[in-house]
Amino acid sequence: MKIVSYLILCTLILTTCTTSFAQNEQEEDAQFIREIYNHALTDASCYEWLRGLTKNVGGRLAGSPQAAAAIPYITQILDTLDLDVVRTQACTVPTWVRGDKEMVRIVNSNQIGTQELNATALGHSVGTGNLGIAAEVIEVHSLDEVDKIGREAVEGKIVFYNRPMENTQINTFGAYSGAVDQRGSGASKAAEYGAVGMLVRSMTTRLDDVPHTGALRYKEGIEKIPALAISTNDAELLSRLLQREVVRVFMRSTCGPAAPATNYNIIGEIKGSIYPDEIILVGGHLDSWDLGEGAHDDGAGVVHSIEVLELLKKMNYQPKRTIRCVLFANEESGLAGGKAYWAASNEAKEYHMAAIESDRGGFTPRGFTFDGEAEIFTEKFQKVYKWLPLLEPYGLSFSKGYGGADISGLKSQKGLLIGFLPDSQRYFDYHHTAIDTFEAVNKRELELGAASMAALVYLLDKYGL
Amino acid sequence: MKIVSYLILCTLILTTCTTSFAQNEQEEDAQFIREIYNHALTDASCYEWLRGLTKNVGGRLAGSPQAAAAIPYITQILDTLDLDVVRTQACTVPTWVRGDKEMVRIVNSNQIGTQELNATALGHSVGTGNLGIAAEVIEVHSLDEVDKIGREAVEGKIVFYNRPMENTQINTFGAYSGAVDQRGSGASKAAEYGAVGMLVRSMTTRLDDVPHTGALRYKEGIEKIPALAISTNDAELLSRLLQREVVRVFMRSTCGPAAPATNYNIIGEIKGSIYPDEIILVGGHLDSWDLGEGAHDDGAGVVHSIEVLELLKKMNYQPKRTIRCVLFANEESGLAGGKAYWAASNEAKEYHMAAIESDRGGFTPRGFTFDGEAEIFTEKFQKVYKWLPLLEPYGLSFSKGYGGADISGLKSQKGLLIGFLPDSQRYFDYHHTAIDTFEAVNKRELELGAASMAALVYLLDKYGL
Numbered sequence: 001m002k003i004v005s006y007l008i009l010c011t012l013i014l015t016t017c018t019t020s021f022a023q024n025e026q027e028e029d030a031q032f033i034r035e036i037y038n039h040a041l042t043d044a045s046c047y048e049w050l051r052g053l054t055k056n057v058g059g060r061l062a063g064s065p066q067a068a069a070a071i072p073y074i075t076q077i078l079d080t081l082d083l084d085v086v087r088t089q090a091c092t093v094p095t096w097v098r099g100d101k102e103m104v105r106i107v108n109s110n111q112i113g114t115q116e117l118n119a120t121a122l123g124h125s126v127g128t129g130n131l132g133i134a135a136e137v138i139e140v141h142s143l144d145e146v147d148k149i150g151r152e153a154v155e156g157k158i159v160f161y162n163r164p165m166e167n168t169q170i171n172t173f174g175a176y177s178g179a180v181d182q183r184g185s186g187a188s189k190a191a192e193y194g195a196v197g198m199l200v201r202s203m204t205t206r207l208d209d210v211p212h213t214g215a216l217r218y219k220e221g222i223e224k225i226p227a228l229a230i231s232t233n234d235a236e237l238l239s240r241l242l243q244r245e246v247v248r249v250f251m252r253s254t255c256g257p258a259a260p261a262t263n264y265n266i267i268g269e270i271k272g273s274i275y276p277d278e279i280i281l282v283g284g285h286l287d288s289w290d291l292g293e294g295a296h297d298d299g300a301g302v303v304h305s306i307e308v309l310e311l312l313k314k315m316n317y318q319p320k321r322t323i324r325c326v327l328f329a330n331e332e333s334g335l336a337g338g339k340a341y342w343a344a345s346n347e348a349k350e351y352h353m354a355a356i357e358s359d360r361g362g363f364t365p366r367g368f369t370f371d372g373e374a375e376i377f378t379e380k381f382q383k384v385y386k387w388l389p390l391l392e393p394y395g396l397s398f399s400k401g402y403g404g405a406d407i408s409g410l411k412s413q414k415g416l417l418i419g420f421l422p423d424s425q426r427y428f429d430y431h432h433t434a435i436d437t438f439e440a441v442n443k444r445e446l447e448l449g450a451a452s453m454a455a456l457v458y459l460l461d462k463y464g465l
Numbered sequence: 466m467k468i469v470s471y472l473i474l475c476t477l478i479l480t481t482c483t484t485s486f487a488q489n490e491q492e493e494d495a496q497f498i499r500e501i502y503n504h505a506l507t508d509a510s511c512y513e514w515l516r517g518l519t520k521n522v523g524g525r526l527a528g529s530p531q532a533a534a535a536i537p538y539i540t541q542i543l544d545t546l547d548l549d550v551v552r553t554q555a556c557t558v559p560t561w562v563r564g565d566k567e568m569v570r571i572v573n574s575n576q577i578g579t580q581e582l583n584a585t586a587l588g589h590s591v592g593t594g595n596l597g598i599a600a601e602v603i604e605v606h607s608l609d610e611v612d613k614i615g616r617e618a619v620e621g622k623i624v625f626y627n628r629p630m631e632n633t634q635i636n637t638f639g640a641y642s643g644a645v646d647q648r649g650s651g652a653s654k655a656a657e658y659g660a661v662g663m664l665v666r667s668m669t670t671r672l673d674d675v676p677h678t679g680a681l682r683y684k685e686g687i688e689k690i691p692a693l694a695i696s697t698n699d700a701e702l703l704s705r706l707l708q709r710e711v712v713r714v715f716m717r718s719t720c721g722p723a724a725p726a727t728n729y730n731i732i733g734e735i736k737g738s739i740y741p742d743e744i745i746l747v748g749g750h751l752d753s754w755d756l757g758e759g760a761h762d763d764g765a766g767v768v769h770s771i772e773v774l775e776l777l778k779k780m781n782y783q784p785k786r787t788i789r790c791v792l793f794a795n796e797e798s799g800l801a802g803g804k805a806y807w808a809a810s811n812e813a814k815e816y817h818m819a820a821i822e823s824d825r826g827g828f829t830p831r832g833f834t835f836d837g838e839a840e841i842f843t844e845k846f847q848k849v850y851k852w853l854p855l856l857e858p859y860g861l862s863f864s865k866g867y868g869g870a871d872i873s874g875l876k877s878q879k880g881l882l883i884g885f886l887p888d889s890q891r892y893f894d895y896h897h898t899a900i901d902t903f904e905a906v907n908k909r910e911l912e913l914g915a916a917s918m919a920a921l922v923y924l925l926d927k928y929g930l
Contacts, residue, residue: 170502394635423829425913426907444632445890
């Protein structure tokens with residue numbers, strides 16, 4: 001009995017100590033995270049960095065002068081943060097030039113006469129030639145429909161893809177995924193059957209006059225035809241006209257490819273004091289489309305990521321693991337920056353224990369989505385999930401889901417890939433448009449995003465995976 | 466043994482039936498709620514109703530022509546919904562008139578010379594008289610500080626309250642509550658010690674040039690002195706000057722009270738088919754401040770509430786309980802509409818089983834806050850809490866918290882008081898300002914709010930409390 005009593009006593013003491021230790025740990029973590037948010041909401045620099053990136057540098061199309069100008073601007077910011085490493089990593093990017101303001105015009109409609117539409121060339125589209133083209137329009141709602149109606153219906157015409165994003169999806173990224181094949185693959189599909197041009201309804205849930213650009217991918221061996229997006233209001237108008245008459249459209253664009261250019265990823269890091277080989281990456285992409293200022297896409301992700309470093313520095317936090325901020329080149333058309341980074345990382349046999357990407361805008365944080373190779377995912381996600389109570393007071397939740405395009409190539413390193421998840425309701429109002437400007441970003445929302453990422457980085461660094 | 470076996474069998478069958486019934490119920494509820502959201506996101510009218518209320522009617526200050534014009538506008542909307550009851554309820558509201566554009570001017574500063582500040586008179590403030598007043602400014606940070614420095618420091622001066630809203634609070638309403646005593650009670654506190662005027666830093670977390678109005682309350686028996694809010698940027702400027710020199714300010718306002726007016730609550734309802742005496746109220750307030758269009762505060766709440774009725778009608782839902790939409794007069798200064806409603810309701814011995822108020826803007830829904838008398842609260846809240854899994858797919862959570870000002874007087878009827886909780890980050894950018902306009906409201910966010918309220922109404926109606 002004595003031994004049993006002694007054992008029970010020991011167990012009790014041990015349990016009490018462990019519990020009390022765990023409680024202290026949790027209080028310490030809660031306190032630290034609270035301070036991260038306090039700093040983010042009172043003395044973070046991310047909003048002013050974004051102002052500079054959007055207003056002074058501007059839209060940063062891969063290969064453009066602005067994409068080049070972003071390098072010294074961002075490097076200079078990183079240089080102020082007293083990091084252990086600030087470096088660039090070159091990659092070759094496809095260059096595309098928009099040329100003159102595009103023209104899309106309904107010609108001689110019986111109902112409305114001649115009318116200009118709000119249009120923008122799709123990224124990597126060829127131009128129409130200087131004289132433009134005019135042809136009859138045929139409306140379709142899917143790539144499959146083009147296969148079905150075939151050459152007889154399509155040849156010599158402009159194919160107009162008009163399937164809307166599904167407004168009923170609560171997550172607007174789901175609605176985007178469900179519609180964007182039209183923009184990405186619609187031109188080549190139409191060209192297979194002899195179409196001379198392609199129009200697509202802009203990728204947004206709104207009805208407005210704002211055209212949305214974005215990349216298309218031409219299929220090898222198929223003729224490249226000019227492709228433009230028109231605003232949703234104009235898509236509705238064109239569709240209404242087509243119900244009542246044959247509609248001819250004139251379109252003109254002088255866009256096209258130019259010589260490939262060298263662009264750069266920018267990397268800044270704080271070396272880990274105990275496990276320097278375990279990397280926690282935070283990143284976003286530095287390039288953007290050219291129409292606006294690339295504020296939500298992805299200026300927000302860029303300054304979120306740099307802000308994580310600034311916050312840790314301001315709090316004199318010395319990480320055990322290496323915290324690396326990577327600002328990727330050329331996400332929007334081909335992931336050249338991401339690919340260069342993955343190749344170098346795999347070559348160096350690096351281990352990204354976790355990689356967090358911010359590429360869904362600068363809106364109010366709702367949480368994070370987690371991804372990883374099947375064999376490691378469940379255990380690591382369960383570990384992370386235990387930290388959730390520390391982040392719930394800030395409105396965050398955790399779920400399984402996509403990490404992000406620029407970190408996708410790190411999956412084979414068997415760490416967690418994590419996507420920062422802001423509220424998605426407004427994202428596609430601005431995505432790839434002239435109105436994705438600094439003014440569309442709210443300061444508090446942006447700061448809360450950076451704090452949320454920094455809080456997760458702190459927990460990942462402290463406890464590992 | 467036979468009896469026992471039989472009993473076990475019965476229990477098993479019963480359990481299976483109950484579980485399967487419960488599962489079917491839950492699937493039916495999930496389906497119905499999904500359809501509510503589908504309707505809200507595709508064919509709801511709330512956004513267009515809000516356009517009319519803000520653009521055609523405009524800011525709806527109690528007692529103003531616009532407050533009167535809102536009555537036929539809203540009544541006409543309710544009339545289109547084929548409701549069982551549409552009626553108005555009169556109340557007497559205090560009327561206040563802003564007069565000329567206010568003037569607040571730093572006079573002869575050694576540092577910046579003479580400069581205009583962005584200012585607005587506080588609601589119910591007296592004016593300065595036609596000639597204005599000029600006096601030395603003294604800065605304070607709380608009502609207590611005025612008590613402490615007393616008459617010697619304050620007499621003959623303009624007291625400038627400059628304690629900011631706390632940026633670090635995640636819920637901006639908490640930050641507002643912590644600062645708004647300056648606006649509400651600062652004038653009388655300063656007048657107690659002989660101040661001749663009062664300025665207050667605008668109630669917002671932003672630094673910008675937009676002054677925010679809002680009600681003050683003069684203390685009985687204390688001299689009424691003119692009170693104005695200045696923008697946060699100007700508050701910062703004034704504070705910096707005061708650190709280096711004596712600053713004199715000229716201020717002029719010609720606002721003041723006018724004769725009380727009759728305004729109206731508007732009430733529309735669908736009678737319950739089984740329990741008509743159990744009322745589920747949805748409401749917001751029809752009045753607003755005069756500077757902007759009262760879009761988020763509280764046009765959004767008005768159209769949210771009407772949309773709940775429209776959605777149930779569109780889905781041919783016949784409620785068991787009475788669903789009543791109440792659009793209250795005069796929330797902003799004295800709750801005359803709410804008080805009239807409570808008095809009539811209590812007089813008629815009505816029972817509001819639940820009342821949902823939307824008065825925190827038209828932003829992305831985050832959930833609901835629940836309140837009620839202590840003796841009934843726990844049981845009823847626990848019951849509601851079980852429905853949460855049905856609403857979590859829409860990003861909603863439930864917590865204890867304030868219901869809302871206009872429904873607060875219904876607490877004694879022992880139902881649940883429920884506040885609709887949208888994301889709070891942007892609310893105080895617009896609150897009580899000239900920029901609280903239709904353009905500041907996002908269509909999807911508004912529609913999701915209405916759907917969230919309708920979904921909760923459906924569950925409350927179906928299961929009762």
